[in-house]
Amino acid sequence: MTSFEHLPILSADDVERALTRDRAAAALTRALRAGLEPSADLERSVLDVAGGQLLLMPSAGASAVGLKTVTLAAGNPGRGLPRIQGAYLLFDAETLELRAIMDGIAVTNLRTPAVSVAATAPLLTRFTRPIELVVFGAGPQAVGHVDAIRAGGSVEPADVTYVVRHPDRAREQLPPRTTVVAADSPDLTVRLGRAQVVVCATSARTPLFDSAHLTDGTVVIAVGSHEPDVRELDGSLMARANVVVEDVRTALREAGDVVLAIREGHLHADGLIPMADVVRGTRTLAPDRTAVFKSVGMSWQDLVVAEEIMEQHRRGPMT
Template sequence: MHIPFISADTVRERVPMTAAVDAIEQTLRDGFDTSSAHPRSSVPLDHGSFLLMPAEIAGTAGVKVASVAPDNPAVGLPKIQGLYLLFDGTTLEPTAVMEGSSLTEIRTPALSAVGIRHLAADKALNVVLFGTGPQAYHHVHAAAAVRQISTVTVVGRREEKVTDLVARLTEDGVTATASTDRTAELRDADLVLCCTSAREPLFDGSLVNDDALVVAMGSHEPDARETDDTLLSRATTYVEDVDTALREAGDVRIAVDNGTISATDLHTLGHLVNHGPVEAGGPVFLKTVGMGWQDLAVAQVAYHAEN
């Protein structure tokens, strides 16, 4: 049996951001039922855990196996590593193995960009970006794939990381600055991107203007959140899947537990893509946690680009 291995560089080469955005959106347009998606599972290990994310879409199956080793950064290794295994959906014959972190790197901001495409104002956007890591960087370029970006204001805990990201974005041709007055900048933001590991709200939700879109993707734990009840009480909220959000999305789960919103207030990306946004006042909030079907949608693009 010969099973091709698709490297991280090849995944990135074969799947430009626009192709990933289109693949995820098309999966929803084709009627994929996110409520039927297999949930992620975690398997504890002596030095960390495995995250398993299986999926099946229209004759293709796959699973991402990610290892989470908290002590790795101390020895110069990534905390999260992984592989994606792609199978024929009928025979379950393995068809490809590909590097997994590159899929996450692409599909996470691509998912956000699907929401941005349908929910953000159709104009050059003033962006406030919370976070300085890889996902923060890639989210700017994902947003730029579907909307024109006017300015990006970077907010982070460590000044040197903020400076480095501003410099990197500037080299890419993005007008980027470091935050000096978070309050004023939030009031002027058209798009707020939350790409952090924060477990408590990053800002006062009353500061977000009524026409803004807030995207939060930084956690998939029920007790961690990047946004507060004030924002959720004002916003029209979209999620990938209602049950998944209630199980994994702290931003949503905590607000529901507090009685600020109810499960019936949640709208799905599938409904958005196929029927358009609901009519409501106030800001819009998109919370994502990442689901296995998104990895599979992007993995198929990487595989079929050569086959």
């Protein structure tokens, strides 16, 4: 029986202290190279409740079972509360004894950019000079992706531009002297044309930009949408790109950027490239062709990261 008196309960600060994004990316890479199959992951459930939605994300591995429970309450910002909240439960795989409880949003904020880095590290080696990075959004995931790309070591950002709807508001939460441009700024097309990497981490429901402004060979990371009827990228981009996804079946069910492009005739399901193939090196993508990594987030990723968090937490603060 679980002793709750001695049960580890990790706050957001505990999660952040325990594991860096580059170590989380390394853990995900090791798991895929060791044979983890994303297609075998358990499906998540989205339940409508009176206050909004309840998301349940279970996963079962060889040594642990995990469940992330996330709530979405659209009215919470008006109450001074976060729109998204959650907790992660980590169990022993054999006994199903509860081993730890973690801040679920902190796990997500750590996991998402780590997945992007693990998936795109083999693609970013195409850039031999410091890159120009354009990031749509200025929230935790946008900033987290910039930090993760810097820490990943595959490339060195020479310049980072955040693209937002309200620049003044974004500047208040970003580091001083950060370059911020408005989404409707004429300067954006120039910056997109110079960018080697573009990150989309927004709640947009329609394409963020005209992909005609991107040069061939650009790497695009899209993590903001996980519903089949919303998108951050236009169909034209999906037509000209190698499209990498975490799992083909999941992408066809949840990734609006993929689902809508297929519906429009820009993309074919049999052309989707599983992330595992790229990470394992069984599929090499031409460096002169634009690449898109479309992520919706999967439960196996949370479990891998949660186990690594606990391993590092037990070892004590990193040096």
